[in-house]
Amino acid sequence: MIRSATRTGEQANRRHLTLANGTGYWRSDLIVSSESDSPAPQAFLIQQDPNTVVRPHFHVQDEFQVVAEGNGTLGRHAVAPIHVHYASRHTGYGPITAGNRGLSYFTFRAVTTPHAYFLPESRDQMQNLPKRNLLGHTVALSGAATLRARKEVAIETIIEPQPNDVAAWLLRLPPNATRVPPEHEKDADRFYLVGEGVMVARSERLPRFATAFVSAAERDFELVAGDEGLEALVLRFPAHDGK
Template structure:
């Protein structure tokens, strides 16, 4: 596909939901963007809150180098960010949203100011997130929960954490009712919930109206990002 902002070509794979095509919907989105070598996605904003998880290649987000092997970025609705600059090796990231965005609003195009609305303007990056090697993850004896983006105000339910679990360990996720919904993104090992097993780079969305998710680590353990959206009345 070609970027609406620059016309440069990159690749998009949808996992949950579909492109907004100018229409906002109460449906979650999860998709992978794989940028071309040295591509630039120019500054813009969206009408909905979103997380981005950088998983391959290298590059920068605004003035911040999103250092690997894993980096998490959050931005509020109607909050400008960027540019996203890919290196010669490209740059790949998941975009996750609790609501479908109608499409990016680019800051270099006329009329963008008229589309701005009040928001908390939160914007943060947690990078340099290391994943466990297979033998270390398989020998883990206790569940670890690491808080990310701790400097952002989470009074409205916003949160990001990394959970590390040894094989067969079981825990319950936090109650989603105080949030705007939750995305779980498996980044290492596998997640078992109900009768389903989710391998690395799978994602599960839990609406605010659902019960908390029960997580069971697969036979090689589990490392999973839990990304919680702010309650919708803040938008």
């Protein structure tokens, strides 16, 4: 399965919501699945209001988050564009605190789930599973002119491959280049997020902040850059037999 989405149509479902503690945020769903689907990928964008707090919580599925705009903190760590965070299922993380410019971040899950379980009141629902809470280093994206002038492929590791095969990379491709993603032989689902330039997937042009889900079954998938070149995040979920 390959599914893609851009931010172009997000205004159709973008809505402002408020948490129980008064924190306001805008949510835009990009890739939506039913919990009964297989695969059941999920991708959405959160634009958290300035100077607000999302309390510590956990989810029942593994997830990546990518900070795209604004400023703030995740737990005790300052975050800014472009930052990649991974939390395994039933792993608590947070709080997420937006700074004075607000904080925008994408959430990606290979298996959809509608709920967040806030802590400490939901601790009795947290299963005793291995806990992984990983924050990569900040990634600097190239400007359009620099990317167009690129001559060689470059790969930057953001989250080192873990025992369960979770990993994250940034790939920088020259215009019209093609590249097999890192360690693509692994039996794992992946999300791709365009940071700069254009990714071409099944003849569709995916511009900045477009995303694509590629299931583990898509063994022949290759990253293809448009005329503009491409800088894309590669977010690899646990291998299907990973724990």
